[in-house]
Every structure is written in structure tokens, then in C-alpha cells.
Amino acid sequence: MDRVVVYCPKTDIEQWDEEVEENGVRSRSTYLYELIQEARAYRNEGFLSHHQAENRIEELEAEVQKLHRELKENNSHRGKSSRLDDVEFLQQFLKPEYQPLEELLKRVVASGAVDRQLRRPIENQLYYLAEQNIAEYERGHGWRLTQKGGEN
Structure with a gap:
């Protein structure tokens, strides 16, 4: 055992003394020693x-x-510019060199713009057809034309 002198504000010492009483620790020095060990463990564990x-x-x-x-x-x-036929939208897919239309279309589709523009209107119409009993949806299988929908 060795003596360590700690210089700190009197209010901190008073707070430590209160915590010593609340936690039922033998002394302020024991309390501070336990706090230091606890902090060291936190630091070693990556806290x-x-x-x-x-x-x-x-x-x-x-x-x-x-x-x-x-x-x-x-x-x-x-x-x-999210419309597929918008000039500014299309310009972002053009390159300084020539590219075939198929390559350009692949890049537009890969951007997700086609999906964003087509998905909601198609889903809305499919649900409308389901309300009219023309189409039906089954989870895990998808959409299909009902017998009523196949009648002309």
C-alpha cells in the first residue's frame, strides 16, 4: 500500500463521501480505488x-x-427530371462517344428510373382489375387473369 494525494474541488470530495455512504463502502479511498479499477476495465474492454x-x-x-x-x-x-422522355434526364446517360440505343436503354433501366415510373401505375391498375374481379393476386405466385377476365 502507498498513499496517493488527490487534488480536486471540495464539492467532488463531498459527493464521493455521499456515494461512499449510499453504497456502503468502507472508505473514500476504497471507493475511489474501485471506481478506478472499474474505469480501467471499461477502457480495456473498448469502452x-x-x-x-x-x-x-x-x-x-x-x-x-x-x-x-x-x-x-x-x-x-x-x-x-425523372420523366423518361425529359431531355435533362436523358442527358445524364449520354456519353461523349457513340453508344447503341440498346446500351443506352440498359443504363436507363439499371438506374431504376423505369421501375420508379412504371411500378406504381401498373400496381394501381392491377388492384383496380382485382376489384373488378378481372385479375387476382396470390402471395408467392403473383397476378393472373381470372375466368371472368378471360370472357369477352
Whole structure:
């Protein structure tokens, strides 16, 4: 055993004394020793100190802000010209060199724009046909024409 002198505000000492009484610890020095050991265990297990945690929080907040900006930018690009026949929309798929129409169409389809523009109207019409008993949907199988829908 060796003596350690700790310099701190009197209010901290008073708070430690209260915690000693609340936790039923023998003495302030035993209490502080246990706190130090506990903190050491946290640090060894990868838990961050208060200062490290604050730095990590700032890093994560900056990352979140960056991702929000990127998302906002992507959404603004998508919202500006999302019609398939819009000039600005099509210009983003053109290259300085010639490319066959099939390659251009593949790039447009791969962007998801076709799916975004066609999916909702087609789904709406399929549900309308289901309400009219012309089509029906079965989970795991998909859509089909009903017998009534096949009648002319």
C-alpha cells in the first residue's frame, strides 16, 4: 500500500463521501480505488472515455450531416427530371462517344428510373382489375387473369 494525494474541488470530495455512504463502502479511498479499477476495465474492454466518446460523437454527427447532404443532393437530382422522355434526364446517360440505343436503354433501366415510373401505375391498375374481379393476386405466385377476365 502507498498513499496517493488527490487534488480536486471540495464539492467532488463531498459527493464521493455521499456515494461512499449510499453504497456502503468502507472508505473514500476504497471507493475511489474501485471506481478506478472499474474505469480501467471499461477502457480495456473498448469502452470509450468521456473525452473519446465526445470526439466519436462529433465524428458520427459530421458523418450523418454528410450523408444527409448526399441524400438531399440525390433526391434533388432525381426530382428535377425523372420523366423518361425529359431531355435533362436523358442527358445524364449520354456519353461523349457513340453508344447503341440498346446500351443506352440498359443504363436507363439499371438506374431504376423505369421501375420508379412504371411500378406504381401498373400496381394501381392491377388492384383496380382485382376489384373488378378481372385479375387476382396470390402471395408467392403473383397476378393472373381470372375466368371472368378471360370472357369477352
